[in-house]
Amino acid sequence: xxxxxxxxxxxALCTLMVELLLTRVFxxxxxxxxxxxxxxxxxxxxxxxxxxxxxxxPPADGVGQRLSRLAFWFGLSLLVIRPALxxxxxxxxxxxxxxxxxxxxxxxxxxxxxxPFFLAGLIFCHAFTSYxxxxxxxxxxxxxxxxxxxxxLVPALPYLGPGGLLFVATAIAMAAAWLFHPGGRxxxxxxxxxxxxxxxxxxxxxPGYLEFVEHKSDRGLRDxxxxxxxxxxxxxxISKVEVIDLGVSKNIVYDGGSQSSFIYPFSxxxxxxxxxxxxxxxxxxxAIVLRHFWQRSVFLSHYLKRDSDQRVxxxxxxxxxxxxxxxxxxxxxxxxxxxxxxxxDLGKTTYARYNGNVLNEPRANVVRGExxxxxxxxxxxxxxxxxxxxxxNHASSSVxxxxxxxxxxxxxxxxxFVEYFNGxxxxxxxxxxxxxxxxxxxxxxxxxxxxxxxxxxxxxxxxSRAVDRDDSLPTVLIKMTPWTARELQDVRYFLxxxxxxxxxxxxxxxxxxxxxxxxxxxxxxxxLSDELLEQVPYRITPTTDDRPYFKFLRRDMSRVRANASLFxxxxxxxxxxxxxxxxxxxxxDVIHLLVSAFVSVLFGIVFVLVPLLFSSVGRGRWRGKxxxxxxxxxxxxxxxxxELVLIQKLLRFVGYPLYTYSLVLFTLLLAxxxxxxxxxxxxVSPGSRWxxxxxxxxxxxxxxxxxxxxxxxxxLGLPTVPRMxxxxxxxxxxxxxxxxxxxxxxxAVERVARGAVAWAWGMNGLFTVVxxxxxxxxxxxxxxxxxxxxxLAMYAVAMGCMVRMRAVAGRAALPxxxxxxxxxx
Numbered sequence: 001x002x003x004x005x006x007x008x009x010x011x012a013l014c015t016l017m018v019e020l021l022l023t024r025v026f027x028x029x030x031x032x033x034x035x036x037x038x039x040x041x042x043x044x045x046x047x048x049x050x051x052x053x054x055x056x057x058p059p060a061d062g063v064g065q066r067l068s069r070l071a072f073w074f075g076l077s078l079l080v081i082r083p084a085l086x087x088x089x090x091x092x093x094x095x096x097x098x099x100x101x102x103x104x105x106x107x108x109x110x111x112x113x114x115x116p117f118f119l120a121g122l123i124f125c126h127a128f129t130s131y132x133x134x135x136x137x138x139x140x141x142x143x144x145x146x147x148x149x150x151x152x153l154v155p156a157l158p159y160l161g162p163g164g165l166l167f168v169a170t171a172i173a174m175a176a177a178w179l180f181h182p183g184g185r186x187x188x189x190x191x192x193x194x195x196x197x198x199x200x201x202x203x204x205x206x207p208g209y210l211e212f213v214e215h216k217s218d219r220g221l222r223d224x225x226x227x228x229x230x231x232x233x234x235x236x237x238i239s240k241v242e243v244i245d246l247g248v249s250k251n252i253v254y255d256g257g258s259q260s261s262f263i264y265p266f267s268x269x270x271x272x273x274x275x276x277x278x279x280x281x282x283x284x285x286x287a288i289v290l291r292h293f294w295q296r297s298v299f300l301s302h303y304l305k306r307d308s309d310q311r312v313x314x315x316x317x318x319x320x321x322x323x324x325x326x327x328x329x330x331x332x333x334x335x336x337x338x339x340x341x342x343x344x345d346l347g348k349t350t351y352a353r354y355n356g357n358v359l360n361e362p363r364a365n366v367v368r369g370e371x372x373x374x375x376x377x378x379x380x381x382x383x384x385x386x387x388x389x390x391x392x393n394h395a396s397s398s399v400x401x402x403x404x405x406x407x408x409x410x411x412x413x414x415x416x417f418v419e420y421f422n423g424x425x426x427x428x429x430x431x432x433x434x435x436x437x438x439x440x441x442x443x444x445x446x447x448x449x450x451x452x453x454x455x456x457x458x459x460x461x462x463x464s465r466a467v468d469r470d471d472s473l474p475t476v477l478i479k480m481t482p483w484t485a486r487e488l489q490d491v492r493y494f495l496x497x498x499x500x501x502x503x504x505x506x507x508x509x510x511x512x513x514x515x516x517x518x519x520x521x522x523x524x525x526x527x528l529s530d531e532l533l534e535q536v537p538y539r540i541t542p543t544t545d546d547r548p549y550f551k552f553l554r555r556d557m558s559r560v561r562a563n564a565s566l567f568x569x570x571x572x573x574x575x576x577x578x579x580x581x582x583x584x585x586x587x588x589d590v591i592h593l594l595v596s597a598f599v600s601v602l603f604g605i606v607f608v609l610v611p612l613l614f615s616s617v618g619r620g621r622w623r624g625k626x627x628x629x630x631x632x633x634x635x636x637x638x639x640x641x642x643e644l645v646l647i648q649k650l651l652r653f654v655g656y657p658l659y660t661y662s663l664v665l666f667t668l669l670l671a672x673x674x675x676x677x678x679x680x681x682x683x684v685s686p687g688s689r690w691x692x693x694x695x696x697x698x699x700x701x702x703x704x705x706x707x708x709x710x711x712x713x714x715x716l717g718l719p720t721v722p723r724m725x726x727x728x729x730x731x732x733x734x735x736x737x738x739x740x741x742x743x744x745x746x747x748a749v750e751r752v753a754r755g756a757v758a759w760a761w762g763m764n765g766l767f768t769v770v771x772x773x774x775x776x777x778x779x780x781x782x783x784x785x786x787x788x789x790x791x792l793a794m795y796a797v798a799m800g801c802m803v804r805m806r807a808v809a810g811r812a813a814l815p816x817x818x819x820x821x822x823x824x825x
Contacts, residue, residue, distance in 0.1 A: 004179070006176075008127055024162065080112065088105050264291065281296075369720070387430075389431045432478075488507075553575075615755055618759070704730075
């Protein structure tokens, strides 16, 4: 039994590691919203294995050989993933022009990624069904392995890449097959296979990480690789980074083309650059500016604060454009914070000479970190900034989202604007560049209102390009004191908005001429009326830390036209309509939600009706059938909602998306494994102390709801490692109790009907996906706190179901007790 337990642990480790790995891969080869498909595919496949086992229960003998064969095929299926994904000619942007063919290709991709998880699900189902009386121990090993699988990805990914890690996963699966098998020559073959595959991962570094081929528009990556202009590739835990040579600059491409930043050649002579820029501004020579910066607005706030020994914070410093701008215009000190650590390292080492050693300049302190926690720590040390700059930065990884690709933006919530305003000096400027500036204004206005400040409109200037361009990013400048006429004249001069010049920029929000502003005064009030919210054809409600989905703009599936009377900014309409065009009328920004909803309904019918009609356990009459299915459904949905909400709650606290995801999963799964093991020691069973797990989940859940804001806010300014330790300790007790209800339920049904355990596993898997979808919808429309309340309510329902299930389990156990008494007599 010990070998079986260890084998289950290894398979669980493999399954979670591959799930997270493929999520990162799909961020790169497709888009983050389709990366969420990996999670749903994994859960559905694991659940489908339960339904298959319900229809075809495994025989009682030969368990070890059967588990060994399944583990062997599981390992081989992992090796197929990379070449199969590369060979399937799916093209994301061709869906609208050739939908049938592309959907068939997409179905093939879906099949490739579901097979391994289906085989893993069969392993778990066969083991849990065959050794149901040992479920508390087996489930503990399962959860412990899954916990380890969540964390090994972080340190291993930069060294081996996803291709190499798939070889590692195959070796682990083969080792599990060796453990499962009871003996004979087959074990020798498996051991040799493990040894052979184990030597391959180090070789994965040689051919470029055994790369995956992108299935999307890639910002010139394919042409650059073909022409030999791809200079460097690195899988950072946050983003895959590739540097390509454009001749006039270096383009740092994130996640296969989801985002990019640039390194421009620079001598390091800030005085000379200042002279060049001043001449370009005076002559309205935009071409000269573009030799040094992505666009003129990059250094607008620095120009306005020039030569004042200003203290600057750049959140999302990337390759250092904003840092260079600040230093050029006389900053006394510049802090730069960037989450993708490899970009900071490249700027300080590999490309330091190319970029003029900007990131190594004595006045610059550029570090890997998260903006809000860095700002909180700086504020605790008494630092205040004259400029805080955020240039359209966000994590492109879907792991950052946790609940899918609605991409929570914690740098653009009302709570974050409170942090920025408190971190600025008395006359400081916040510069934010973002495509959807009306929602920026509404959100910042709410923060201004929370701080009990007045006349917000007098503090805001918004500029944008005067001509339509795809890369247009409106510049929002929020000044802690009202803008003066002289300062606005300075803005006009910088933008070359002078008589006799062809205007390339315009002022959209003028605090001294409100009648010329694009937005109405209500946007600046911090309180939008229901009439305005209904009138505007996209979402403009302010975002908060409890509902941080800033980029979730769509209200329906219709096209949105630019319309000043309805406050529809042209860039906003273009982006929403572009998603419709790419999907042939289906909005690609929410496609993962639509697909998840459709598949949930489809699989729900399959998971319920097929066993009812075609399996012996489904057709048979046994007490508590539907109560038991409701119980395991509540556990599946409740657990995943709690898990995903905690990821979002702690994302702002920990900062790094993948670290947060791994930390929460590792802590909850490890704690749940310990809880499952402890439930046997504590004699938690359907016959005694059955209510302990539910009391623990509900009690600690309420405690967490009541205290998390205070506790997390108190320690936000600490370094990363202490913050992670506090977060783990804070959620560990909840995970401990979450590990008990599932094995408790298995003990309650394992003697009631043959096949009930597999069916329970299937329903648990199905409602894990349903719960994941529900967590998104609940979080978007009601907030994270409401979603957590719903999850706790599901555990309360499960507790009510257990009352009936334990009565049924007691009746089922009575014949066994009578037989045992007769044998003893």
